[in-house]
Amino acid sequence: MSLPNHFELLATNGAARTGRLTTPHGVVQTPAFMPVGTAGAMKGLHWREVRDAGTDIVLGNTYHLMLRPGAERIAALGGLQAFTGWNGPMLTDSGGFQVMSLSDLRKVSEKAVTFRSHIDGAKVELSPERSIEVQRLLGADIAMQMDECVRLPATRDDIERAMRLSLRWAERSKRAFETAPDGYMLFGIVQGGDIPEMRHISARELVKIGFHGYAIGGLAVGEPQAVMLAMIDETAPALPVDCPRYLMGVGTPEDLLEAVARGIDMFDCVMPTRNGRHGMAFTRFGQINLRNARHADDPRPLDEESEWPATRDYSRAYLHHLVRSGETLGAMLLSEINVAYYQHLMRGMREAISQGIFADFRERTRAGWAKGDI
Ligand SMILES: CNc1nc2c(CCNC[C@]34C[C@H]5C[C@H](C[C@H](C5)C3)C4)c3nc(N)[nH]c(=O)c3cc2[nH]1
Numbered sequence: 001m002s003l004p005n006h007f008e009l010l011a012t013n014g015a016a017r018t019g020r021l022t023t024p025h026g027v028v029q030t031p032a033f034m035p036v037g038t039a040g041a042m043k044g045l046h047w048r049e050v051r052d053a054g055t056d057i058v059l060g061n062t063y064h065l066m067l068r069p070g071a072e073r074i075a076a077l078g079g080l081q082a083f084t085g086w087n088g089p090m091l092t093d094s095g096g097f098q099v100m101s102l103s104d105l106r107k108v109s110e111k112a113v114t115f116r117s118h119i120d121g122a123k124v125e126l127s128p129e130r131s132i133e134v135q136r137l138l139g140a141d142i143a144m145q146m147d148e149c150v151r152l153p154a155t156r157d158d159i160e161r162a163m164r165l166s167l168r169w170a171e172r173s174k175r176a177f178e179t180a181p182d183g184y185m186l187f188g189i190v191q192g193g194d195i196p197e198m199r200h201i202s203a204r205e206l207v208k209i210g211f212h213g214y215a216i217g218g219l220a221v222g223e224p225q226a227v228m229l230a231m232i233d234e235t236a237p238a239l240p241v242d243c244p245r246y247l248m249g250v251g252t253p254e255d256l257l258e259a260v261a262r263g264i265d266m267f268d269c270v271m272p273t274r275n276g277r278h279g280m281a282f283t284r285f286g287q288i289n290l291r292n293a294r295h296a297d298d299p300r301p302l303d304e305e306s307e308w309p310a311t312r313d314y315s316r317a318y319l320h321h322l323v324r325s326g327e328t329l330g331a332m333l334l335s336e337i338n339v340a341y342y343q344h345l346m347r348g349m350r351e352a353i354s355q356g357i358f359a360d361f362r363e364r365t366r367a368g369w370a371k372g373d374i
Pocket of ligand 1 (some may be wrong): 058218
């Protein structure tokens with residue numbers, strides 16, 4: 001059965017949608033990109049810049065924060081918003097994905113995932129109940145069910161096993177979430193790998209359980225983009241039209257454009273900040289690697305028409321120098337430049353959908369990337 005809805009669809013244009021998601025800490029305009037705070041802070045970015053770049057909602061990091069400084073401690077300090085100083089909406093993942101990708105000493109059982117902390121080696125058990133408790137202690141506006149995501153390629157048996165385990169964990173996550181105050185949301189996560197039938201079963205059973213929103217998980221785990229897009233085509237139509245859809249861990253600007261075109265509303269990805277730390281800039285002309293020697297004497301800014309000061313005011317030569325010299329300012333500037341570009345793209349998509357010209361926006365945006373960096 002469906003849960004009270006905090007999502008308002010404002011306009012649709014083909015399969016693309018724009019809407020507003022109301023959370024206890026504020027409103028999120030969709031399609032939305034959620035930058036990632038790692039151990040509770042945005043690497044190289046102040047929250048002011050994150051907000052000024054057009055960010056409505058950020059991701060907290062359940063796995064890291066529950067290990068250090070601990071969920072109970074953050075709750076005692078007033079929750080994630082008070083602890084970090086980001087006073088807007090926050091979404092936290094359930095932690096399961098990271099356990100699978102970060103700690104090698106882990107075991108998955110019906111009850112929970114157990115692993116060794118990468119900080120002090122202590123044995124940690126993360127069950128659906130504990131994951132929900134941790135996310136509630138952190139005070140996230142949107143929590144995610146505990147699930148098991150398999151990397152691709154994977155066997156049909158493994159994909160089906162993990163999908164059905166995730167459905168049982170979805171039930172348990174929802175029961176554990178029942179006591180959350182009104183307005184706080186829990187999203188289910190569709191699994192099913194690259195098998196359409198498994199995707200349909202997962203989506204259908206999750207909707208029967210009933211969540212505030214639905215994530216499409218199990219993608220951006222090594223499959224080609226075409227497979228990812230095909231799985232969105234299989235899954236999105238099976239989800240309630242009036243609930244938010246969140247594609248986890250995605251992606252490049254092109255991924256975002258193509259996924260919004262297929263009905264996705266929310267995204268998270270480490271690329272803007274992580275690639276920024278490695279000298280990559282995302283722009284209207286595509287990606288520019290500022291480590292490349294060709295920028296050493298280039299006095300031009302990345303994009304003189306950008307509304308973001310750092311993209312307009314710093315020369316490529318200076319950014320190249322900072323990156324080559326390993327200056328922290330280089331990582332900071334490129335992280336904010338990239339988050340600002342992602343939010344510029346999301347705002348452009350929201351406006352295009354509202355005006356009914358998303359197809360035209362998509363063509364013009366792709367042409368800009370194809371032109372490349374002149
Ligand atoms: C990249 N591809 C990808 N990601 C995925 C994630 C993590 C989303 N980001 C959260 C996260 C992960 C890390 C890095 C930051 C902060 C914090 C730790 C939370 C984002 C996923 N998370 C869950 N629970 N389930 C998935 O199927 C899944 C699939 C993904 N495919």
